[in-house]
Amino acid sequence: MKRHTFIATSLLACFLAVGMSVHAQPAASAWPERTITLIQPYAPGTATDASSRFIAQKISEKWKVPLVMDHRAGANGLIGTEIAARAAPDGYTMMITSTGYFTNEAMIARIGYDPLKSFVPVAKVGAVQLLLVVPSTSRFSNVKELVDYAKANPGKLSYASGGSGSSQHLSASLLSTLSGAQLLHVPYKGQVPAAVGTSTGEVDFSFAAITTARPLVDAGKLKILAASGAQRSASYPSVPTVAEAGLTGYEYVANTFFFAPAGTPDAIVRKMSDAIGEVARSPDYRDFAKSIGMEAPYTGHGEWLQTIASERQHWLKIVRDSGAKPE
Structure with missing residues (x-):
């Protein structure tokens, strides 16, 4: 009797599983419905x-x-x-x-x-590459000038980011490591506020995505020193990469x-x-x-x-x- 009960229960479970599978498949195929x-x-x-x-x-x-x-x-x-x-x-x-x-x-x-x-x-x-940007009024016109100043004045050159661990933070930290320059990190609540803060001179520089930086560049509030990729950006082909500017091996995408x-x-x-x-x-x-x-x-x-x-x-x-x- 127990054996017959076990078999019946097992068969019922199998039928339920098959039924659920049959009903689940149309649900997935009908997606999305809202x-x-x-x-x-x-x-x-x-x-x-x-x-x-x-x-x-x-x-x-x-x-x-x-x-x-x-x-x-x-x-x-x-x-x-x-x-x-x-x-x-x-x-x-x-x-x-x-x-x-x-x-x-x-x-x-x-x-x-x-x-x-x-x-x-x-x-x-x-x-997406990032652009190394500075305020339009900045004393720096290239990466070498920026790095030389930072090395001569440890901890005084500041950069903005969208937060600790963000692309802007890591790309600038990589610049610091490869150049040997000690930089001051100023995190903002997002990439756009970081770029705006750079444009107003709250910080000395930042790395910003092209779509974030472009309006401020076009408005004459930011100037571009370099691009972060291994190759020059198709959007700004006249702008050198950070690696071309002297930091061999630099790349961030x-x-x-x-x-x-x-x-x-x-x-x-x-x-x-x-x-x-x-x-x-x-x-x-x-x-x-x-x-x-x-x-x-x-x-x-x-x-x-x-x-x-x-x-x-x-x-x-x-x-x-x-x-x-x-x-």
């Missing part, structure tokens, strides 16, 4: 914000479903990332972020997420990452990844990316799932090489 919230753990006005808005708009137009940005800035992206990590894994909340996602691990004593376990990688899109909370159905993740890729490979997106100083590489879910561990190690090495310390 608004998708895209959490950005940074303030508006960044290259990540501009490029991801372009992508979201194109996907929204195709799917006839709103994709809404939700900026949850603070603590170099930590606040928004932790909110996204706690979101329901149903495909209706995802996250768009940048390099702080990985560097926070080395810069903050405790973070409320695991870079490899709390999220599923959806796509990696875009690569930031990326944009799309993530979904861990447990999000694979079919949904792949559908979003494919949609992002379709836009990212389009001539319209490439033209737009170029206009804001970005290159337009695309890595989809399948490939990035295999390489995210090495991506994490890459950024942890950047932190080590920069000499940046938790603040």
